[in-house]
Amino acid sequence: MRCCAICDPVITPTDPRAARPRIDWRRLDGILLLDKPQGMSSNQALQQARRLFRADKAGHTGSLDPLATGLLPICFGEATKIAGGLLGARKAYETVARLGVVTDTDDAEGQVLRERPVPALTIDQIDAALRQLTGHILQKPPVYSALKRGGEPLYAKARRGEPIEVEPRAVEVHAFDLISAADLLDGGEPLLRLHVECGSGTYVRSLVRDLGELLGCGAHVVELRRLWVDPFREPRMWTLQGLEQLRAQAGERVLDACLLPVEIGMASWPEVRVNAAQALRLGRGQGLRGPYPVRGQVAILDERGRGLGLGEVDAEGRLRPVRLFRWAAQTGAAGAQ
Structure with missing residues (x-):
């Protein structure tokens, strides 16, 4: 991470970055409802969208893991002044949990810590476990998370192998429902498709991890998609690829029409x-x-x-x-x- 302008690397004529065209940044205000692709961090998606729109100022309203896809509201210009308020908004997700395997990150990108046989489960047993994780609960965030301790993200400490003890904290889970257990009940892959609605600070990875423990076999997230964030309950999302094609075909003016006015973000x-x-x-x-x-x-x-x-x-x-x-x-x- 750069600490100041003095620390910026010197770009020589042989440096491939020297050939990059200079971006003429512009003042731009509005909100982009981005459909973040899998495998990209929220900050990488933010920076790519910012360059695409040539926005002089940008910020996102709540990180998504690289594994996750879906709604990432990006605020340009003056809309960044309301971004902090949108961080605490109610959110909805659809996720797929894989039973029987526990990883160090609580998702499919982590290292396997242990495997256990999946017991014969019924819908009633699964629903009972989901109810225990609904409402006002105490949740232990993942060790591999962006939460900071001593000014440094926990994931950075975890990657260095430092021992980390994360304290449980109060979160609110409005809904934690089973969509489908067809694979599991038909004798196929031990997968559960789940719907989550939650408040600020809730980790879906932690919910799935704790669900696996309640079911006696452990679990981790293999798919995660954010469906909506208040006040954007029925979002018209744009992919980076779609925006790039739109700009190439119709120009920047049409691209700007994809932004929502800042007033819509103030509806909460x-x-x-x-x-x-x-x-x-x-x-x-x-x-x-x-x-x-x-x-x-x-x-x-x-x-x-x-x-x-x-x-x-x-x-x-x-x-x-x-x-x-x-x-x-x-x-x-x-x-x-």
Whole structure:
């Protein structure tokens, strides 16, 4: 990891990177619902999408393992200011668990730690185990995870062979349901296809690992796909390959039409509307007395419904700006004229 610009490597004329065309980055605001491919890290997918759109600023809203596919919301420009709020959103997954084998990463990319015979199981037994892992539970995150200790991800310590003890933490699992056990019950591969809906900080790999222990044989994830993330319940996802083809065929302007406006990403927050004079005050960093009926973090919109940013309503009903978009003050100034 580069610590500063001084540490950047010197690129010589013989370095293959010297032949890369320079990217003319541009200001771009919006949200891309990316269908992350298997085998690519979330950051690799983010950087590829950023280069494709030439966006000067980008961030994603919650990592997916390289094994996983599916919805990875990517925020460009001012949309990055709401990315932190989307990290804690409710999410849904479909996963395939392989019974009888435990790995060090709790998925198919890890090293096998042990194998055990899979007992004869019934649907009722599987459903009973799933119910034990539903609701407010304590979950032990995987050792190979992006959680940090001492400023370093746990996976980095695990790869060096350092002993790691991970403490259980409270998570919420809204649904953990069996979709199909046909392979297992028909005497084929011991596979379970499962549906998961969960809150922030929940690891599907850990759910599958713990399910395997409850069933007496161990288990790991062999497939994982994220279906949706609030507020994007029925997402129109774009693949990197599809976006590249679209740009080649129709140009950058059509590519930009694939982005959602930032306001759609603000749908999970309670809404507060302000007039031009109030927007001007907020844009100057000043609060509004209100009183506003909601409490906590809110989405601030102008009278036409354009998003101005995020704010906080205190116990007395006063609204203060938290993270405003760059156009908030301009919107207020233009409306006040």
